[in-house]
Amino acid sequence: MTLLEEKHKLATRWFHWINFPILSLMIFSGMLIYWSNDVYTIGVGSLTVFHFFPDWFYDATHIDHKLAYGMALHFLFAWIFALNGIAYFIYTVVSGEWRELAPQAKSFSEALQVMKHDLGLKVPMPPQGRYNAAQRITYSAIVVMGFFSLLTGLAIYKPAQLNWLTALLGGYEWARFEHFWLTMGYVGFFGIHIAQVIRAGWSNFRSMVCGYDLVEMEKNHAE
Amino acid sequence: MPNDPHAEIARRSRRSFIVLGGGAAAGLAGLWAVNRAPADADLPPALRTVLGFNEKVVRNTLYSNDHLVKEYPASAIGKIKVNADYGLDDDIEDADWRLQVTPYGAAEASAKLTIDEVRALPRHEEIIDFKCVEGWSTVTQFAGARLSEFTAKYAPGSEKAACVAMTTPDGEYYVGLDTPSALHPQTLLAYEMNGAPLEAGHGAPLRLVIPVKYGIKNIKRIGTIAYTDTRPKDYWAERGYDWYAGL
Numbered sequence: 145m146t147l148l149e150e151k152h153k154l155a156t157r158w159f160h161w162i163n164f165p166i167l168s169l170m171i172f173s174g175m176l177i178y179w180s181n182d183v184y185t186i187g188v189g190s191l192t193v194f195h196f197f198p199d200w201f202y203d204a205t206h207i208d209h210k211l212a213y214g215m216a217l218h219f220l221f222a223w224i225f226a227l228n229g230i231a232y233f234i235y236t237v238v239s240g241e242w243r244e245l246a247p248q249a250k251s252f253s254e255a256l257q258v259m260k261h262d263l264g265l266k267v268p269m270p271p272q273g274r275y276n277a278a279q280r281i282t283y284s285a286i287v288v289m290g291f292f293s294l295l296t297g298l299a300i301y302k303p304a305q306l307n308w309l310t311a312l313l314g315g316y317e318w319a320r321f322e323h324f325w326l327t328m329g330y331v332g333f334f335g336i337h338i339a340q341v342i343r344a345g346w347s348n349f350r351s352m353v354c355g356y357d358l359v360e361m362e363k364n365h366a367e
Numbered sequence: 368m369p370n371d372p373h374a375e376i377a378r379r380s381r382r383s384f385i386v387l388g389g390g391a392a393a394g395l396a397g398l399w400a401v402n403r404a405p406a407d408a409d410l411p412p413a414l415r416t417v418l419g420f421n422e423k424v425v426r427n428t429l430y431s432n433d434h435l436v437k438e439y440p441a442s443a444i445g446k447i448k449v450n451a452d453y454g455l456d457d458d459i460e461d462a463d464w465r466l467q468v469t470p471y472g473a474a475e476a477s478a479k480l481t482i483d484e485v486r487a488l489p490r491h492e493e494i495i496d497f498k499c500v501e502g503w504s505t506v507t508q509f510a511g512a513r514l515s516e517f518t519a520k521y522a523p524g525s526e527k528a529a530c531v532a533m534t535t536p537d538g539e540y541y542v543g544l545d546t547p548s549a550l551h552p553q554t555l556l557a558y559e560m561n562g563a564p565l566e567a568g569h570g571a572p573l574r575l576v577i578p579v580k581y582g583i584k585n586i587k588r589i590g591t592i593a594y595t596d597t598r599p600k601d602y603w604a605e606r607g608y609d610w611y612a613g614l
Contacts, residue, residue: 148372161387165394181502211501212607216414219421219609220401303498304436304579304614305429311437316496316504354383356376 149359151274151351153241159232160352166228169221171327175207176214184324196324222297229290236287244274247284251277262340286333289326296323410607422611430613432551436578439494439506444561447497447505449568453602454535455588461572464536469593470522476591478521482572485556488512488520493553493578498614500581500603509576511557515550518594525594526550532599533575536590543599544577544584548613553578556589581612 152160179202186194202208236242254277260267262278270276275283299310299319313319341349351357404411410418466485467476492510518525531549534541548554555576558565565571570587577584583603593599604610 146372148375157383161390165391169398177502181499183503212410212603213414215500215609216410216418216607217401220414220417302425302429302614303496305425305431305434307434307437316498320502350376350380353387354376354380356379358372358376 147361148356151357152355162228166225173214173217176210180211247280251280293326418609443506445505447507454540467591471525471528471594495578508561509557510559511555514554528594529596532593533586534591542584542586543601
């Protein structure tokens with residue numbers, strides 16, 4: 145028989161759906177800021193493979209010459225991003241939800257299996273709780289990354305008043321570099337996350353909105 | 368069957384998607400409100416309010432004149448660029464240059480100082496990371512008089528003012544500073560840079576070096592200093608930037 149199963153708690157869903165647009169706005173306003181000193185590249189020695197960002201990207205997005213506006217936006221939404229993230233962290237710890245989320249000792253070897261399975265190789269999916277091993281690792285890592293975005297951001301925002309924090313993160317320029325690459329990490333996460341959500345299908349997506357999904361149970365178990 | 372799971376999830380799903388849609392609409396309305404501005408505004412008023420709020424938070428919780436910016440060894444000094452020349456159009460000779468000082472409460476300038484009168488104050492030297500609002504920074508050596516010691520000597524009692532205003536001699540560039548930052552021990556009226564007399568492009572004969580602020584506040588070729596309670600106008604604050612611009 146078909147039963148209703150709770151997949152995601154109400155609080156988790158609220159944190160998630162607040163974070164998504166806010167983080168998007170943080171990335172957008174961050175790029176308005178980054179444009180005025182767009183120094184980061186991928187390359188070997190003097191050979192630049194990719195420059196963040198190429199002219200065609202600026203031409204297509206029109207994010208140029210908006211530094212002041214970008215800073216003002218960034219320092220507004222940073223509040224919501226930080227408060228939502230801190231509230232989520234406290235909730236996850238206090239509610240015990242972290243047990244479903246934190247990577248376990250076996251998660252790292254299992255995650256490889258999950259990846260192979262997801263890539264279509266004939267590897268069975270390891271048995272799992274709410275989150276599989278790869279999800280445990282990435283969803284925990286993204287929380288840690290968020291925390292470091294906050295720290296590196298503060299280190300760039302107030303390097304004089306928080307000089308100890310800036311020093312701890314390697315100095316002003318390193319903190320900016322770290323802040324940038326954490327953001328690129330979110331962009332990478334977002335791409336994979338969306339692909340996985342599409343692959344998992346409608347009922348999985350619906351469960352992130354309404355919290356529930358339908359599961360088939362054997363009759364004698366359920367009755 | 369009282370609780371058909373298919374009907375139940377349809378009900379829950381409908382309700383949740385309505386809430387999500389409502390939230391999205393509220394979010395878009397909020398974004399619209401944040402961006403609402405008169406056509407000639409340099410920054411939407413709501414964002415200006417947030418910058419003011421952030422300034423209050425920082426000044427009440429983080430800021431202290433005991434917090435010094437990091438100082439570097441001479442080997443770390445880089446080559447700082449001339450990023451802007453607002454207010455530096457006219458050619459002036461050091462001998463013709465005067466610094467007009469308007470103390471707190473005075474209606475007009477009480478003193479017109481020569482560069483030698485500034486140099487007469489104790490000389491302080493610092494090698495700091497000069498930070499541009501654009502995101503780059505360059506380690507640079509500066510030497511000059513502490514603005515706090517300058518104030519004590521040439522505008523005594525002006526420490527009580529809430530703000531300090533500075534302009535170039537032609538009035539083309541101007542900054543407003545909060546007094547605590549202006550009296551920070553690393554805030555200098557500098558006449559030397561990287562071991563040489565300050566160059567014209569970097570603000571000769573006298574510029575402000577205030578390492579607890581972005582470069583936009585480090586006004587070159589100072590012509591006037593006034594101590595006031597009303598928040599002075601600020602060139603880049605009029606162009607969308609944070610008036611406080613503190614680091």
